[in-house]
Amino acid sequence: MTIPRFASAFRSRRAALATGAAAALGILMSAMPAAAQDKPIKVGMTTDLTGIAAAYARSQVNGVQLAIDQLNASGGLLGRKLELLVRDSQLKPDLGTSHTRDLITRENVDFLIGPDGSAVGMTVSAVAKQYKKVVMMTIPNTPRLTTETFHPYVFTVVPSGLMEARAMAEAIGPGNKRIAFIGGDYEAAHQGLKYFKDWLAKVNPSAQVVGEAWPKLGEPDYSSYITSLMSSKPDVIFSYLWGADLIGFVKQGKPYGVFDKTKVASLVFLDDMKALGSEMPDGLIAQMRAPFFAIEGDRMTKFVEQYRAKYNDYPADWAIMGYEGLQILAQSIKQANSLESDAIVKAVEQVKYDGLRGPISFRAIDHQGTVGSYIGTVTKSDKYPFKTLTHVKYVPAEKIWPTPAEIEQARAAVK
Template identity: 90%
Template sequence: MDIHRFASLLRSRAAALAIGTAALLASTLLSGLASAQDKPIKVGLTTDLTGIAAAYARSQVNGVQLAIDQINAGGGLLGRKLELLVRDSQLKPDLGTSHTRDLISREQVDFLVGPDGSAVGMTVSAVAKQYKKVVMMTIPNSPRITTEAFHPYVFTVVPSGVMEARAMAAAIGPGNKRIAFIGGDYEAAHQGLKYFKDWLVKVNPQAQVVAEAWPKLGEPDYSSYITSLMSSKPDVIFSYLWGADLIGFVKQGKPYGVFTKTKVASLVFLDDLKALGDEMPDGLIAQMRAPFFSIEGDRMSKFTEQFRAKYND
């Protein structure tokens, strides 16, 4: 399949999923929360405000809070205000479990929003299933969340890791035979490489992954990983690093000629681009998840303006 057509299909399917899940959530609210008009509708958000995902998590919390403020300013839902309760899971699955359970059992939240990291997302989803609470995933996208660990209470508005892995394979597989991989040693990266390899065989049977590097999340020193990757003489490096890890890799990789001696492809978020600024190397093959500037429509434009005005971001 042509990569441009594939990307178009990915965007349309993601948009359809977002609209469908939003409609389902609204329907649930309208049918199940018509009573107890004096109580706020509580939304629990367990996210990763500490660690490599901190910038993402701050933007996530700010975006959810702005949406809630706007809904409340318009009279709320069925006359009830919304209230956001936030917990910091620090990219630790055990904290994701304990915080989510506390939000449900002690704080009595009505709905949940998922974290940043997929490993934490898996635990948050498991608790949601146990207590039969709807949880909306906005960032974690391990394929296991919506396949083997799927349950009727979990929804997602992001493309599955399968979709992203296949899109990356379709983008860099043809024309490149030697591919090196680097990704954080955690859930989504392992799943991403698995599905990347599966699709790579289809788009270029002669291509192979010649090196794999698995630094821990929050790794401060990438020198040994960089030299190992470069020694494999790759045609392209596929990075599944993100957040502070991607920023560190980019900054440390430049003196080794990573971005001049070979091609690099990576999942990239807006916060990464902002943090790197002029240090972001030219020619990077970037994959992004529906950045706001690619989504057309008055509602998105207005929300973006309001977000920037409120948070100076």
């Protein structure tokens, strides 16, 4: 009688152990999807934290990070937190290529945002195309991104250089016939002048460009360029300088009386206004992409408060566009309920984002966002510790972006 009872007890214990092991395995298996969900959604950014655009890039990173922090605080995306991985391309296209490829192949980022300079933007876009990763451009604005080298995975929340040049040609006005130009000797500036001339012939056909100056990026001495421009006796000097180059031109131009003797129209950003302070010339015709002080509405007011609370600073154009670009991608991912690139593309193409600058959507033909250009006149501000703009006019994207026929023509020319 003892032996059968022992055998029965052994069998019972073995069954219990098997049941326990199966239960443990079941727990482990059920935990695996949750563990996968704990992995962050990785956002890759190649941008130019070194060089004359460094302040722009830092502001851009801040705007993107603020958007990520807010999303994470509300639960993240698809049940997962977001993580930003940043690489410094130093305004060098080759670094833009290698860093972006590394972010995709080694870091396994889910999508890309940025970068800063247009030349780097071209290389980032090329890598994104190769690996079929969605990239949201928030600063580069060479028209080639949406025309000649366009691919389905690139989107932009920046008015292109073509759009800005057209807006500036209209802003300068028919009363100014002699226009001189100064711009850094790089792709975006050369394209900017071309598109400016083309549009000027349409809106002010009696005007002509009477002088051109092409200093290298980072030029320390503008004296020869200033004297050459002034000798052409312009009604207006159109500047395509920015950052440290614009600051150098303004400071060196004042002793020559440039801003007293002629009008000057230029790309201007908050970083420039803060850096120049009281030296920023009153009356300068300034073109901006996202001047927070000129955009009304509760969304912008709240954003400025949040940005200042986190960074103790005012948001520059770059911070605003970076923030909007990330939020648009987040809204699209939620809509697609997927991180698969083609699904995100379809969702962004259909998105209607109520942004800081107003409603933003994207054209199917070029993925250009419906973002226009702000142009006003520099004046002293009683509210802010830097000069701002008065009489600001918003030129909508639909008025200045290229027609579908122009886009197809540009693409056909490079085939």
